[in-house]
Amino acid sequence: MIFENLPTTPTSEELLDKAFSRAARAGRAKGGYEAQESMLQTSSNILGDNLHNVVTAWPDFDSVDPFYYELADAVLRREFDDERGIDALRQHLSEISWAANKTHDLGREYIGKLPRGDTDAMRKVRKQGFARMGSVMEQIDDDLDAVGRARDALKGLPEIDPDAPTIVVAGYPNVGKSSFVNAVSSAKIETAEYPFTTKGIEVGHFDVERVRWQIVDTPGLLDRPADERNEIENQAVSALAHAGDVILFFLDASETCGYMLEDQRALRAEVADQFGDVPLVTVCNKADLSEDVAADCYMSVENGEGVQETLDAAVEAVGYEPTLPHEE
Structure with a gap:
């Protein structure tokens, strides 16, 4: 069944903890400019890639069999208390896709702002970059929660093969x-x-x-x-x-x-x-x-x-x- 293997959707807090902890480890392995650059690159990659994976794990609903499309739409209308059903899920996924691109962009933007030779200034820029990424993740907290609830609701749909008689x-x-x-x-x-x-x-x-x-x-x-x-x-x-x-x-x-x-x-x-x-x-x-x-x-x-x-x-x-x- 097309929904049963959807992975668990992480929360924004889980993703930030993962991104910043790995960034800290990456920074400890280096020094100076390279350390701050590595921390920004690592955090933006982890956030952007994980958010991208959340989106791409879902099937293209335009190609889903009409049986599962209507059933999923009904489930999501009830789960979200929203008559848009699948379209509401698409909107949540769109916001997460935006955040995936934005966190990647922020990594490049703040790496470009790093001043060389001034350790304190570099740390300040890196912290600003982290703060911006955290702000983006905060904006999609509800979207990640909604996608997670959708996944939990749909994975239990009955296994009926729409192609079998x-x-x-x-x-x-x-x-x-x-x-x-x-x-x-x-x-x-x-x-x-x-x-x-x-x-x-x-x-x-x-x-x-x-x-x-x-x-x-x-x-x-x-x-x-x-x-x-x-x-x-x-x-x-x-x-x-x-x-x-x-x-x-x-x-x-x-x-x-x-x-x-x-x-x-x-x-x-x-x-x-x-x-x-x-x-x-x-x-x-x-x-x-x-x-x-x-x-x-x-x-x-x-x-x-x-x-x-x-x-x-x-x-x-x-x-x-x-x-x-x-x-x-």
Whole structure:
């Protein structure tokens, strides 16, 4: 996942301590003009290079897959309490980039001001240079803090491969979605913290003709009407629309899930609208209790009846054909 390997963002105080302590060591190894020059050069290099690394560690959001772009934007809108989301992060990174260039410039500027032959005067100029660098770092203290918070918030996003064929399951709670995901997934279900819910997103995998498929359950998002979700949760649903290749919508005609069939149908209509052109396969689960609803598939996860047929229907609805190496 593109955000999981982002390095920890240092604070301005940490960077200043690192820069000035190494500058002091560099100065002790020399004397006179060369000592002051080395201290200015070392401190400006450490500050400028480290700040530059903070900026370049982030991906170019213009090339990020739409799924992760929208999801990251939603996370950052919540984290920053700022509707600009990713654009707010870009602004913070821009300020840090400015500071990276400025600290490099200050190193060159104050090296050029060093008078030769007067030790006290040279030390005074070097201290002035240090003070200016410290002032620059103070100006971006909040920017570094914001970038650090953004990194911490984004590194926990669920690992969903937007390029892999993906089945998204939806429907009210207790209609059997998680049981189905567990039943059809050959690998252990991966549960990751989801940035908008108190529950974890579940991602299972299975293989069809040597192609690895993903099946995703999103408790807390696609299990209730849009008007019960906040704006950022709805944006997360929009992000899922970029990753999903087919929707399996579960209905419980027996209503033992605790929700009226009329409400379940209304939610299905909402999900179909939100996911636009993504195929939607309607599944009547708990068919051993009731089949009194129009559906594309009827099954009972509890009894193991119709499970494989339902999975096959989802795969067929996608019509996924992998690109062979000689076709690229």
